Ligand code: HGY
Ligand code: MN
């Protein structure tokens with residue numbers, strides 16, 4: 563097929579656009595890293611904006627740097643059904659996490675616009691600029707601004723170069739004093755639907771292409787610092803206060819405690835000081851990402867871990883300090899919107915979809931503060947994500963786009979007329 567013959571809203575085109583967006587990266591050799599308020603972010607906003615215009619939308623970049631598009635409903639100014647996901651990435655990312663959801667949303671609006679469907683609400687696509695939190699450590703900055711829950715104290719967050727979030731907005735051409743302009747009112751929204759790769763193995767194990775998210779797990783992230791005494795590597799063991807040996811015990815405690823509680827916890831970042839082969843580490847900084855379906859379970863494990871870390875450090879003559887760097891409560895997806903997604907999936911002859919907990923976080927956790935949310939999951943190979951090997955099948959992207967479009971149509975369809983309540987037939991009159 564020539565390019566001209568590839569349908570703009572088909573899976574092949576969506577995958578080609580994922581490949582095109584993947585080229586906007588600060589990493590060499592085809593690896594992907596694209597962070598909030600960067601030149602790469604600006605470039606993908608412009609590209610996504612062009613695709614939104616092609617799909618019939620008017621476009622703007624909101625005060626938080628989210629790229630937005632809008633297709634009016636039957637009359638201008640109606641509340642909008644939000645569709646979307648995020649365009650930022652983790653370091654050495656895959657090319658579908660977030661990106662696929664933005665492009666499926668654009669394709670669904672394009673198809674609906676082309677069909678001339680009479681829409682009782684507006685459709686908006688939002689490409690969030692910072693779901694991962696890669697640059698400033700706190701996630702969901704773009705979606706928190708849209709939800710009106712952005713904390714101005716976050717403007718003092720700094721990136722690895724010491725640039726503050728405030729200065730990054732300015733460099734991006736935004737005015738951080740106007741962030742409030744990005745906030746949407748509940749009355750202006752009908753709900754939020756997001757398509758996203760599962761980032762887990764369960765759809766593939768079930769032989770399903772699509773699934774529906776029941777709950778998005780709540781997360782808390784921490785920076786943990788263990789302080790000991792740096793010293794000569796000739797020091798006898800009984801005179802050491804080794805921060806790395808203590809941190810290693812803590813990492814084992816984290817895995818054991820979370821596993822026993824049925825939660826998930828990850829130590830993804832570790833820095834050792836002074837980081838020399840013949841010096842006992844005097845300071846270690848590590849991260850903790852703790853998630854659970856229920857916030858109370860997560861918080862109980864954090865309480866146990868805090869006690870356990872203190873005990874390890876007291877025994878070793880170390881000190882430990884912790885600072886929470888990110889927190890987002892678990893979010894139950896809206897039954898109303900889940901039903902629409904289920905109807906969308908049913909229209910594709912896909913088998914009865916699985917209902918899955920999302921252990922990955924998503925922008926829907928922030929958007930849920932201002933409107934109902936629901937998510938469509940798409941199978942990804944081996945459940946691999948946050949890795950260059952992230953992969954989706956063209957046929958799965960095709961059925962996901964069909965289902966997502968059908969879910970929007972299901973919400974736009976007039977409610978089925980209430981069946982007349984059966985009135986008991988009058989008893990037959992006795993015939994003469
Ligand atoms: O961390 C997460 O779960 C998401 O990918 N940001
Ligand atoms: Mn991610």
Ligand code: MN
Pocket residue numbers: 648659660693758923924
């Ligand atoms: Mn994501």
